[in-house]
Amino acid sequence: MDLVVTTMGSLFEETVGSSEAGGFISLVGLAVGEKIQTAYLASNGASQLDRKGMIEALLDMKRRIGSDFYVVEESEQRIVLGNKRCPFGELAKKCPSLCMLTANVCGHLAAESQGYARVDLPETIAAGASECRIVINLEPDPSGGGRRYHRRAWA
Template sequence: MLGLFVRNLSNTLEDTVGVREASVLMNLVGLAVSDDIQKEYLEAAGKNKLSRADVTQAIIDLKQRIGSDFYIIEDMEDRIIFGNRRCPYGDLAKECPTLCMMTSHMVGHLIAESQGYGRVTLAETIARGDRACRIVVNLDPDGPDDGGLSYYASGTA
């Protein structure tokens, strides 16, 4: 039932305001959701700021709670690569690829609030027909630009 709601909402947004504008609206929703999620993880950890390890585990936990199969492919100083073998939206994602932007925005905002900056690239997505998702998070704002979206901590840019 939730999937039907999400699909219809996404399609209505795309049809009404266009794909680009729907993505902007999804960004706003992603920001609001990630703020609430961050508050919950901060409260649970009893901290004012999540460490890199904390935020990485929070992202995996969050995505698994909604039905994804998120895991770390690579964790290096300047980037983190997440994998996902199961889309929580199932086949709906193929009909509404803007749903993937929710992942980008939530991951990007959570990483940025923890690390100051994060550029999220949806290198591979199930929605685009790939067998799995590959989400690359670059932590160096001066690193090579692979076409992802940049996210900054609140109050910076």
């Protein structure tokens, strides 16, 4: 499966460019995030994941796909996750837009749980770092970078 996703991402990047490929992969990430959230809510018998449940869901889901995620920092303002192993391996370096899957899954689950999230990926294995850093900011900051996510109005 990893080979299929990575090949698809690489072909998108080669055909339409990195930005457009990232946009498409972002949509895939949002859809995956919704499915993961639904599964974890059903298994917990809850209508919304609390903060602890959201973090556990992210770590569990990432472990299931072959990553090695762990909590670096947790505060009221943000959660910082590290990752020692990319599920796409060295192939991710050929398709760095696949990092949008991680950003969107993390952003979607955090926003649905906490109401808001802004996700930054300051370091990624795909960009040559030894580990990934995923910063999930939980308080709005208009001057901050990253991708912003909000809880769905109908949730």
